[in-house]
Amino acid sequence: MTYTAMKTLSVDYRLERWTGTAWVTFKMSSNNATNTNLLNATSDWTVMPGYYYRVTSIHTAYDGSTTETSKHVSGTVLF
Known part of the structure; x- marks a missing residue:
């Protein structure tokens, strides 16, 4: 959320899993919206x-x- 409407809001996010030595990407997604102050993903x-x-x-x-x-x-x- 922003204080005023933005031309573009976007989010890129990833679910990462710990292998025991490093975090690796397990799943990923993104979302964007235009002319708004709120982005739900x-x-x-x-x-x-x-x-x-x-x-x-x-x-x-x-x-x-x-x-x-x-x-x-x-x-x-931990799942």
């Missing part, structure tokens, strides 16, 4: 039990002249 993914997972996401807002990007990493969950 959901995914329904099936995971393999016995692994640790996390979600990393890159959020981008473009107002027509300036682009702002931020990266977020969720907490780790």
Whole structure:
């Protein structure tokens, strides 16, 4: 969510699984919206039990002249 309507809002996100030595991409998705201040993105993914997972996401807002990007990493969950 932004304070004012953006020309474009987008999010690229991935579900990552811990292999024991590194985080690897298990699933990925993206979503975008135009001329809005709110972007909703959901995914329904099936995971393999016995692994640790996390979600990393890159959020981008473009107002027509300036682009702002931020990266977020969720907490780790064992399924």
